[in-house]
Amino acid sequence: MNLRPYYPVLRGTSLLRGMRDDELDKMLDCFAPRVRRYQKGEFLMLAGYETREVGILLEGSITALKNTPDGSSVAITEMSTGGLFGDVLSGSSTKSPVSVMAQTDCLAVYLPYEKIIHPCARLHESHLQLLQNLVLTISNKYFALDRRVELLICKSLRVRISLWLLEQADEAGQDTFAVPLTRAGLAEYLNCDRSALSRELGRMQREGLIETFRGSFKILDKERLRSQCQE
Amino acid sequence: MNLRPYYPVLRGTSLLRGMRDDELDKMLDCFAPRVRRYQKGEFLMLAGYETREVGILLEGSITALKNTPDGSSVAITEMSTGGLFGDVLSGSSTKSPVSVMAQTDCLAVYLPYEKIIHPCARLHESHLQLLQNLVLTISNKYFALDRRVELLICKSLRVRISLWLLEQADEAGQDTFAVPLTRAGLAEYLNCDRSALSRELGRMQREGLIETFRGSFKILDKERLRSQCQE
DNA sequence: GCAAAATTGTTGCACCGGCAATCGACATTC
DNA sequence: GAATGTCGATTGCCGGTGCAACAATTTTGC
Numbered sequence: 001m002n003l004r005p006y007y008p009v010l011r012g013t014s015l016l017r018g019m020r021d022d023e024l025d026k027m028l029d030c031f032a033p034r035v036r037r038y039q040k041g042e043f044l045m046l047a048g049y050e051t052r053e054v055g056i057l058l059e060g061s062i063t064a065l066k067n068t069p070d071g072s073s074v075a076i077t078e079m080s081t082g083g084l085f086g087d088v089l090s091g092s093s094t095k096s097p098v099s100v101m102a103q104t105d106c107l108a109v110y111l112p113y114e115k116i117i118h119p120c121a122r123l124h125e126s127h128l129q130l131l132q133n134l135v136l137t138i139s140n141k142y143f144a145l146d147r148r149v150e151l152l153i154c155k156s157l158r159v160r161i162s163l164w165l166l167e168q169a170d171e172a173g174q175d176t177f178a179v180p181l182t183r184a185g186l187a188e189y190l191n192c193d194r195s196a197l198s199r200e201l202g203r204m205q206r207e208g209l210i211e212t213f214r215g216s217f218k219i220l221d222k223e224r225l226r227s228q229c230q231e
Numbered sequence: 232m233n234l235r236p237y238y239p240v241l242r243g244t245s246l247l248r249g250m251r252d253d254e255l256d257k258m259l260d261c262f263a264p265r266v267r268r269y270q271k272g273e274f275l276m277l278a279g280y281e282t283r284e285v286g287i288l289l290e291g292s293i294t295a296l297k298n299t300p301d302g303s304s305v306a307i308t309e310m311s312t313g314g315l316f317g318d319v320l321s322g323s324s325t326k327s328p329v330s331v332m333a334q335t336d337c338l339a340v341y342l343p344y345e346k347i348i349h350p351c352a353r354l355h356e357s358h359l360q361l362l363q364n365l366v367l368t369i370s371n372k373y374f375a376l377d378r379r380v381e382l383l384i385c386k387s388l389r390v391r392i393s394l395w396l397l398e399q400a401d402e403a404g405q406d407t408f409a410v411p412l413t414r415a416g417l418a419e420y421l422n423c424d425r426s427a428l429s430r431e432l433g434r435m436q437r438e439g440l441i442e443t444f445r446g447s448f449k450i451l452d453k454e455r456l457r458s459q460c461q462e
Numbered sequence: 463g464c465a466a467a468a469t470t471g472t473t474g475c476a477c478c479g480g481c482a483a484t485c486g487a488c489a490t491t492c
Numbered sequence: 493g494a495a496t497g498t499c500g501a502t503t504g505c506c507g508g509t510g511c512a513a514c515a516a517t518t519t520t521g522c
Contacts, residue, residue, distance in 0.1 A: 118359055
């Protein structure tokens with residue numbers, strides 16, 4: 001299958017960021033990737049199985065589901081066109097802790113991990129860049145998870161919220177920002193009850209620390225907010 | 232510096248697992264690694280800085296410290312000879328979230344990340360293995376952290392303990408096992424108070440679920456223990 | 463433009479678990 | 493053997509937060 005029409009998508013991924021057409025040509029020639037179409041609701045990946053391929057979503061969107069200890073499953077991430085999945089997994093010998101389901105009809109291409117990790121003898125410069133990108137991608141996911149842990153181990157909800165707000169503001173580069181999260185979603189990320197989150201955000205507003213409206217947040221007193229984290 | 236005396240140590244690391252002498256010779260020749268000695272209490276790595284080297288501990292032991300939001304720092308890991316540090320970090324563009332301190336006098340060798348990620352033109356087979364090992368190492372750390380998150384998001388302490396016990400038993404391959412953790416250490420991992428942990432373990436013993444003595448645990452009723460995790 | 467569904471805020475209640483203090487069992491050192 | 497330090501267990505207290513229920517508002521679908 002000719003992947004050229006999808007080169008802009010591929011270039012947008014953290015794995016193949018900024019690669020030129022001729023570079024992609026050469027690499028994809030090496031990889032001989034398989035491409036597959038899915039209907040909404042089909043599974044691209046099943047929890048409990050190993051995988052030796054890195055998937056890139058060319059069309060549509062997907063949901064990652066994690067099986068809870070009690071048998072049901074909860075959504076943990078959503079990804080749209082250009083999304084990468086199986087990247088961490090294919091490099092490890094672990095069985096997948098998540099299933100990946102097609103949220104809409106979609107199209108995915110799979111790069112064999114063996115080919116990625118074993119640069120061919122021609123040793124294309126772009127392949128080395130790809131390797132670096134792979135490690136970078138995985139490492140960044142590691143640190144994202146690490147920050148999450150740092151949030152989760154904070155005992156009081158007030159601290160978790162404060163840390164999260166400061167982190168978001170830092171990321172946004174300004175003290176006013178919006179996030180694409182509902183209250184329920186934020187509560188889940190912060191691992192607390194939705195009503196408790198509302199309650200605490202309300203308190204923090206009354207104390208003049210922040211202002212909130214839906215997904216928008218404004219930090220009014222950064223210093224005092226930082227001091228909330230002390231314990 | 233001649234590293235030959237340390238080849239057994241290097242072979243024991245997840246990065247250079249099982250490499251033959253001649254392979255190590257060739258690779259270390261490529262890498263031109265630096266070696267440095269530290270006195271007890273010196274820092275091998277400082278939080279807040281980037282690093283572009285993977286460190287391997289050749290002698291002695293080290294402690295990884297994480298700066299808490301309130302300014303102090305807590306120990307999160309200890310490593311002895313053969314320990315690997317900076318592996319995840321050097322592949323990312325993140326600033327180190329941890330400092331690494333020499334717990335005893337020690338000796339470390341540093342492999343430049345650039346050289347690791349850019350296999351030289353001679354394309355040694357062992358270098359490709361090294362790359363695979365690097366990705367494997369980082370991926371495994373990711374999944375270890377992922378399991379930690381899964382523990383932490385469980386609301387009740389009873390569930391967290393039950394999950395942990397089942398995971399440990401699974402890892403040990405039998406229902407009786409010992410872990411090198413004090414109660415305080417376990418409490419920290421499970422993110423709870425030490426006394427609360429004792430209380431709950433006591434309750435679980437009275438209920439006939441488990442038996443504990445110091446660092447030893449015995450699961451008496453695996454089925455019922457699993458059912459504890461339901462909510 | 464209306465009904466249904468989703469999202470958010472609010473509040474009372476109950477209870478889990480953090481905290482602090484105390485005790486006993488052991489190990490280590492002088 | 494006395495002194496000291498480490499580790500685990502126990503207990504009373506009470507504050508934070510999960511839970512359930514309901515109201516207010518916005519969004520979605522037809």
